[in-house]
Amino acid sequence: MVGKYLRRLEMPKGVNLMLPLQARRKRVIENKLLSLFSSWGYTELVTPTFEFCDNLNPRRDRELDEMLYKFVDRTGKTLALRHELTAPIARVAAAHYKNAAPPLRFSYFNNVYRYAEPHDGRTREFYQAGVELIGVKNPQADAEVISMLSASLLELGIEEFQINLGHAGFFRGLLAELRLNDLDVLARKAILAAIHHKDAVLLDELLRETGLSAEQSAKLKAVTELYGGRETIGRARELIANATSRGALTELGEIIEILARRGVDRHIIIDLGEVRGVEYYSGMIFEVFVPALGSPLGSGGRYDNLLAEFGFPSPAVGFALELGRLLIVLDKVGSLPDSPTFDYLVVDSADSELGTKVTGLLRSKGYTVIQEVLERAEKASKRYASGLGVKTLLEIKDNQIHLFDLKDNVGRVTSIKELERL
Secondary structure, three states: OHHHHHHHHOOOOOOOOOOHHHHHHHHHHHHHHHHHHHHOOOEEOOOOOEEEHHHHOOOOOHHHHHHOOEEEOOOOOEEEEOOOOHHHHHHHHHHHOOOOOOOEEEEEEEEEEOOOOOEOOEOOEEEEEEEEEEOOOOHHHHHHHHHHHHHHHHHOOOOOOEEEEEEHHHHHHHHHHOOHHHOOHHHHHHHHHHHHOOOHHHHHHHHHHHOOOHHHHHHHHHHOOOEEOOHHHHHHHHHOOOHHHHHHHHHHHHHHHHHHHOOOHHHEEEEOOOOOOOOOOOOEEEEEEOOOOOOOOEEEEEOOOOHHHHOOOOOEEEEEEEHHHHHHHHHHHOOOOOOOOEEEEEEOOOOOHHHHHHHHHHHHOOOOEEEOOOOOOHHHHHHHHHHHOEEEEEEEEOOEEEEEEOOOOEEEEEOHHHHHOO
């Protein structure tokens, strides 16, 4: 029998349970971010938890398909839980905002689901907060998104962070220049992963296996060293000759100039080995890192081709931050609230008119008030109140209002008039 009930207490692997303290901290982060997003003109959008599978994976990417939580409804249609918010928002824009004047600005704070091994604050169910700027393709739009990312972290109390900024076009041009698109898909993906992780040993091994020329291998190895300040763009120009990569470097330079005028460039590192999602992103790509965490806190970039999959060709750019990782970092920097405290515990065993009036008055003034619903001795009530973090015990007795400060261990009698002056 014991085993039966123990099994009922278990949860599926990777689901996200938030006890009151975590839920309170999540709400603090959510309110701060959504308020900031709103101040920049971004309106919140809430998409369905599940959609048609093809809408979440319009390009039918095999790796993404394996990540989705899929199920079949009673009509035989294949549905899936959302794995991120960008594709759902693209669908909403195509369905409801085709005739709206650009740009469209949307924000979100929702849970998403991915069938992957939990790590670094990410479970299989996790929360993302982010923005999407749709309908504009220029350096100003790109700079706005990065500036918002920077402002979001500063608003949460995170001052030490680094945004690794690259460009998908730079590496796509290099792939074409070196004729690496002719490689086996798996081999090309392995090389991209090695470059992204700056794994020189693995990259060297992979390049030997592919039989690339010494010149091709040298250029690819050099990409892993294109990392640093603005001078990195100049070093990259000396490496490549194709127009696509050079155009990407020009775009990056323009974005950096805008960020410098806004004082955001101090957080930027040019990383032309940032090749994550190079087949998905069309322009700049970035990840944000903090010293307290080995994995990226968030990521984003320009994805000008996605909305065309929904019949609405339109440029777009955005970013997403991960709540679980934010909670880890904010806990380390000490900028999260502690356990909630309550202002009053009202003990009114007679359920009197005076007690109802006092409770309503205090709540109308913004105080948090717990009404005792069990009859217990005074000492027991004080222990209960202290355990909840209540500041003051208020007891209605003999038609009088008795206050007891649980911190100073001092009691006195008060009146409605005195409470009205609070």
